[in-house]
Amino acid sequence: xxxxMIMPTELSIKDKxxxxxGNVIRAAIFARSKVIEVLTQDDERFYLIYYKxxxxxxxxxxQVEEGAFINKAFQEGIVIESPHPLLTVLIPEVTVSIPNRxxxxxxxxxxxxxxxxxxxxxxxxxxxxxxxxxxxxxKIYFHLRRSGKFMKSFQVLQLLCDFSxxxxxxxxxxxxxxxxxxxxxxxxxxxxxxxQKDPLFVELHCFKNRSHSNERMVLETILxxxxxxxxxxxxxxxxxxLQNAQSVAKYTDIALGFITMEEWMLxxxxxxxxxxxxxxxxxxILEKMLQNGNYHQAASCLFKxxxxxxxxxxxxxxxxxxxxDATFVLKHLDEFAPLLEHLSHPENTKQLEDKIFQLAVxxxxxxxxxxxxxxxxxxxxxxxxxxxxxKINKMVELVEDPDRMMDLGDYYxxxxxxxxxxxxxxxxxxxxxxxxxxxxxxxKMYQNKGLPKEAAAYQKIYxxxxxxxxxx
Numbered sequence: 041x042x043x044x045m046i047m048p049t050e051l052s053i054k055d056k057x058x059x060x061x062g063n064v065i066r067a068a069i070f071a072r073s074k075v076i077e078v079l080t081q082d083d084e085r086f087y088l089i090y091y092k093x094x095x096x097x098x099x100x101x102x103q104v105e106e107g108a109f110i111n112k113a114f115q116e117g118i119v120i121e122s123p124h125p126l127l128t129v130l131i132p133e134v135t136v137s138i139p140n141r142x143x144x145x146x147x148x149x150x151x152x153x154x155x156x157x158x159x160x161x162x163x164x165x166x167x168x169x170x171x172x173x174x175x176x177x178x179k180i181y182f183h184l185r186r187s188g189k190f191m192k193s194f195q196v197l198q199l200l201c202d203f204s205x206x207x208x209x210x211x212x213x214x215x216x217x218x219x220x221x222x223x224x225x226x227x228x229x230x231x232x233x234x235x236q237k238d239p240l241f242v243e244l245h246c247f248k249n250r251s252h253s254n255e256r257m258v259l260e261t262i263l264x265x266x267x268x269x270x271x272x273x274x275x276x277x278x279x280x281x282l283q284n285a286q287s288v289a290k291y292t293d294i295a296l297g298f299i300t301m302e303e304w305m306l307x308x309x310x311x312x313x314x315x316x317x318x319x320x321x322x323x324x325i326l327e328k329m330l331q332n333g334n335y336h337q338a339a340s341c342l343f344k345x346x347x348x349x350x351x352x353x354x355x356x357x358x359x360x361x362x363x364x365d366a367t368f369v370l371k372h373l374d375e376f377a378p379l380l381e382h383l384s385h386p387e388n389t390k391q392l393e394d395k396i397f398q399l400a401v402x403x404x405x406x407x408x409x410x411x412x413x414x415x416x417x418x419x420x421x422x423x424x425x426x427x428x429x430x431k432i433n434k435m436v437e438l439v440e441d442p443d444r445m446m447d448l449g450d451y452y453x454x455x456x457x458x459x460x461x462x463x464x465x466x467x468x469x470x471x472x473x474x475x476x477x478x479x480x481x482x483x484k485m486y487q488n489k490g491l492p493k494e495a496a497a498y499q500k501i502y503x504x505x506x507x508x509x510x511x512x
Contacts, residue, residue: 049128051078053086053098054137060086060100063122067130068110069273070117071247072240073163074130075110088136091160094151095136097144099167109163116248118273124310125303129269141167145176154180155240158196162203174204194222195238231258250274268294279311288318301325302334305341314345316353326356335363343375346382357382362391366398370406373399377418396428397455404457409435431455442467446478458485476505 049064062080076088076098087110088098104110120127139147148157158177165173177200184193197219200210213219226234226241235242239262246259256274263271275291288308295304305315305322315322329338339360342349349357357379369376396419403412413436420429431451438448449464462485468478479502486495 049122049131050134051076051131052135053078053080053088054135055100056138060084062086064127064131066114066119066121067127068113068117068119069130069270070109070113070163071244073109073113073160075113075117076131077114087166089160089163090132091152091156091163093132095133096148096160097141097164097167098136098138101166104166108166110166118270118277120273125299125307126269126273129298154184155192155195155199155238158199159240159244162199165203170204174200174207177203178210190218191222191237194219195241198226198241235262250277264294269298272298276307276311279308279313285318288313292319302329302337302341306337309341309344312344314348315341316345316349323353323356326353330356330359330363333363335360336368339364339368339372339375339379342379343372346375346378349382351382354382362395366395366402369395369399370402373415373418377422380419380422392423393426393428396423396426400428400432401455401457404452404455404460409439446481449478449481453481453485453488456488458489461485474505474509476502476509479505 051062051064053060053062060078060080060082062078065077065079065085067077068075072092074090076090078086078088080086080100084100085102086098086100087104089096089110101110104114120130145157145161148160152160158180161168161173161177177196181193181196181200184190184196194214197210197214200207201214204210214223225237228234231242231246243259243262246255246262249255250259256278260271260274263274272291272294275287279287279291292304295307299307301319301321302325305319305325308315308318319325326338326341329335329341338356342353342357342360346357361376361379361383396416399419400412400416403415407415409432413432416429416432420426423429431454435448435451438444438451445464445467449461449468452458452461452464462482465478465481465485468475469482472478479498483495483498483502486492486498
């Protein structure tokens, strides 16, 4: 996906009395939770934890420890890297306030069930001591057990054992005789029945095992009912393997609830699905982009699928080539080569030569002559009669001929490379100090550079040489 097409996702973080501003670098979705990584203006990293799209907690971290939930989320979750159209959708607010850590868990209990609070606690091990979190989860377990809610206490105990597998006391309780019927119930993996009693378990279990087709189908069914955005991200994770006309249509409808059709086309391209084969309206969308002057965006949508486009798209390709500026074309030169192969140019038009000239000037501004020559080979194969490319080839030959520096300088001047032209003319001036021609050319180059004092100085030298020749 082209970085130029999508603006960075900005976020402000209020931490006590200080406000940090930064850009979202990436996000990781892990079942009901997500982690947002923000790079601040001071190159510091904040990590923010969300649950069910509600901001829970976050802090600045120098590093994330191996095995922590944040690390696990970015390694085993669904990761969205910036830039991406859906990244902005994942951020409910553009400003978040870090809550008071001492009041956090009491506040969470006002909004979530005790089982959910226990689960949320397992996602915060980068910000709180693990022993503190274990003690808090244990407290919830004993509270539920004393209240006679044995199923709920078993659910919390499972979360605790997953969070701290080495915790012997939790494992012994989980394996105790009083929980035998609950263990058997969960081991049955009868997802519809378990979901009625413990939907959080089913979502977590199926998310962790989403590489298995059965668990993925169960998870997809759940998410499509209650969280379309996560369902969409789940589908995109394996869309290139799972695609069919029905699923593309289904998730197109979901996607358009969050983003534009243009953005959806870019996303499909990113996961190697040709939007021009699966979306009937894609051609009209491209034509609309061109009407609105969004030539770069249209090109980015097409690049991956140039070889799989019917000839009816040639007019669109021609419009893109004619209107994309030289900077964009140069950045995507490899992608433009197959695009140009679709176009038929029986002869080099002035418009085409102007475009190649703009490319050559831009390249010479940023690269040395041999590199420019190499980069233009792809275009030369398509347009061997190009006068611009002929001149570049001639310049490559002249570099090796010290007796032709004046000619090389003239070419550099033609391509607006005035400093390089001055170097060539200065070489000739030193070899032939009585020749006024290179001096006059140097003066002209300084005029072109907007340096009148330097131009006047060399004009004076030129006049002196001319006078000497006349009086001699």
